[in-house]
Amino acid sequence: MRVCLASTSPARLMLLRQAGIEPLVRAPHVDEDAVVAGEQARRGGVLPPHEHVLLLAQRKAADVVAALASTDPDFDGIVIGGDSMFAFGGAVLGKPHLPEVAAQRWRDMRGDTGVLHSGHSVVRVRPLAPPREAHAAAAASVTFAADITDAEIAAYVASGEPLHVAGAFTVDSLGGAFIERIDGDPSTVVGMSLSVLRRLTVSLGVGWTDLWNRDS
Numbered sequence: 001m002r003v004c005l006a007s008t009s010p011a012r013l014m015l016l017r018q019a020g021i022e023p024l025v026r027a028p029h030v031d032e033d034a035v036v037a038g039e040q041a042r043r044g045g046v047l048p049p050h051e052h053v054l055l056l057a058q059r060k061a062a063d064v065v066a067a068l069a070s071t072d073p074d075f076d077g078i079v080i081g082g083d084s085m086f087a088f089g090g091a092v093l094g095k096p097h098l099p100e101v102a103a104q105r106w107r108d109m110r111g112d113t114g115v116l117h118s119g120h121s122v123v124r125v126r127p128l129a130p131p132r133e134a135h136a137a138a139a140a141s142v143t144f145a146a147d148i149t150d151a152e153i154a155a156y157v158a159s160g161e162p163l164h165v166a167g168a169f170t171v172d173s174l175g176g177a178f179i180e181r182i183d184g185d186p187s188t189v190v191g192m193s194l195s196v197l198r199r200l201t202v203s204l205g206v207g208w209t210d211l212w213n214r215d216s
Contacts, residue, residue, distance in 0.1 A: 053119030086167025140184025
């Protein structure tokens with residue numbers, strides 16, 4: 001059974017590899033801001049975090065499914081799309097991009113707790129058959145150490161790691177030492193909940209262990 005990851009996230013790729021899956025990787029071409037703005041205009045309000053990440057996960061998976069239909073029409077397997085965002089202090093935080101933004105977030109977050117939301121879309125793709133999709137969101141709370149110093153924040157930001165990840169932190173790399181507790185599936189915080197992916201995959205009639213394709 002083939003697997004295609006509709007994401008260029010190194011963290012999501014690492015998760016799948018650790019779970020025994022070596023996927024194809026395809027970059028989705030989705031204007032995330034435009035998609036969210038359009039949906040919010042249609043609804044007349046701001047999307048809750050879990051709906052925000054679900055919408056983008058579905059659009060990313062759908063974009064790659066459409067691309068595979070023309071570039072790899074014999075593809076038989078599943079396509080996985082994902083999206084993450086961090087809710088903290090009444091705001092939803094995406095990627096900070098700028099060092100000064102990341103540093104301020106860490107000064108605000110130390111000693112406090114936020115919630116990481118991850119959206120998942122799994123699409124079953126077969127030749128000459130309509131695709132079938134299943135989706136779900138997951139959430140995990142993240143508590144940061146209260147004794148993180150300004151010097152540690154500056155060093156972490158200077159590493160570049162927090163600039164391009166939701167919430168400005170990772171749990172599986174340099175940022176992990178500054179996190180005291182996670183309540184929920186830890187893989188959710190990395191970028192995708194493996195338990196949710198398994199449930200969605202099984203709901204589409206695909207056995208999770210059938211996806212294992214990496215040598216141990």
